[in-house]
Amino acid sequence: MFKMSAFFVCAKNVVILLLLICNGLARTEGNNEIMDKHAGVVSMDVTVFTSGVAETVSERFLSVTLDTGLLLNNWIHLNLSSSKVLSLAKHLNPVYLRIGGTLQDFLYFEEMPAKLNYSHRKHADLKPFNITSKILDDLFVFASKVGWDVMFGMNMLDRNPVSWEPWDALKILSYISKKGYPLAGLELGNEPDVYNLILTKRPDPEILGKDFQHLRDLMQMIPFLNSSLLVGPDVTNMCLLNKAYIDFFTRYLDAAHTALDAVTIHQYYLNGAIAKLEQFYDPSVMDILEIELLSAHKILRTHAPGKKIWLGETSAAWNSGAANLSNSFVAGFLWLDKLGLAARYNVQVVLRQDFYGGSYGLIDYNTLDPNPDYWLSVLYKILVGTKVLDVVVMGSKRHTRVYAHCTNRKRTDYPPGSVTVYALNVFSSKDANLTFSQFDKHLVDVYQLQPVGPMGLRSKTVALNGEPLKLDTDYRLPKFIPKRQMTPITIPKLTFGFYVFPMAKASACL
Structure with a gap:
């Protein structure tokens, strides 16, 4: 699956760690x-x-995602009515199921507006596409069977020259409402801090933040969304040395934080295309998350006071994971340590990328059998409480x-x-x-x-x-x-x- 995070996650983590060690911020050996x-x-x-x-975290602290690319490709091999899949999914409860990813910003419902040809995009393989009512039915029927709470990512790149166009999003919400499907929450846009890698010109963060305010106003006018969450902005680069990304995040939050129920960031340690076995249990790799969470909390105290952090999309390695590593026992080291650090740093929800898809799925891409991280996740759910x-x-x-x-x-x-x-x-x-x-x-x-x-x-x-x-x-x-x-x-x-x-x-x- 196409995963733009391959280009964005901090590339200079080793430098960061060295600087933090020099300043006494990184952990040292006894x-x-x-x-x-x-x-x-x-x-x-x-x-x-x-x-x-x-700290106290959400009962849905360990949650999961499905990539929007599955909707484009009619779920690929994922049989949503399979007894095996249903059984495996139920044992992860309670969870949020986040539907999102790069392709959410190219998703339309039923009929694509002709005026939007995305001529301003940089990547020819990123094209607008339609999902049908059947795809939405499949999603919500599955979620109902297994008891999962759906968080749906809306297309933020459906825009006029000035701001977000809500009309296609309203068609999706109208259909969900008509069918009586419960909707736990919404997102708007995926990884907007790196829209410059998708578009010839990235909108200003203040404008994108105001789009969140627009969506919140719409949600308040729609009765069935009165109890739904709005989370964002799903930024992907918390690298302490990259001032441009931090500046984007803070300006975005200044404009959007009053509309948000939680602040979402994305976090990966490694590039799946080149990740090595020993990196999955390397303490210096594990420490990267602690550094990023410290940075995020510092930003939130000033620019989104009182808001909680979610890891809105996260795994060990981007690029759909690392083949024969992300789906093996060794992946459990980074996953379990991430759960421990995130809980200790008061991250309320950790959305694992993903339940199915690529090498980082909790279940196997071809056989739908549980991968090692599935067993780890189920044991965590059974034994670990919220306190x-x-x-x-x-x-x-x-x-x-x-x-x-x-x-x-x-x-x-x-x-x-x-x-x-x-x-x-x-x-x-x-x-x-x-x-x-x-x-x-x-x-x-x-x-x-x-x-x-x-x-x-x-x-x-x-x-x-x-x-x-x-x-x-x-x-x-x-x-x-x-x-x-x-x-x-x-x-x-x-x-x-x-x-x-x-x-x-x-x-x-x-």
């Missing part, structure tokens, strides 16, 4: 790692602050990355006060031994994930506590059975997992 350089096990003590909640807890790690915290939440009691039978820790060991040669002084000699339920078979980190098969995960013949998920043990916890090299403390009695989780 002495324990240096002292234990040649040992087979690195030990560290973890403290979870259980007396108060650090985020602070964690301090004494030792090699860049290579052993630890996060904690109150346990999700809506999908488990764990008692009040339970705590779920999830952790990644990205050492390539050392196991990590985690002690929890506050939970000394406590029982802990271990959900350890490891790759299966000779492909190692490139494996598409994942084992939970040594048992390969797979669907049964009726496409039902297996039972996720933990291994109960006493603390401490040992995490094998280059693996990750979830660890539930059922008797933590955390006051923040009662």
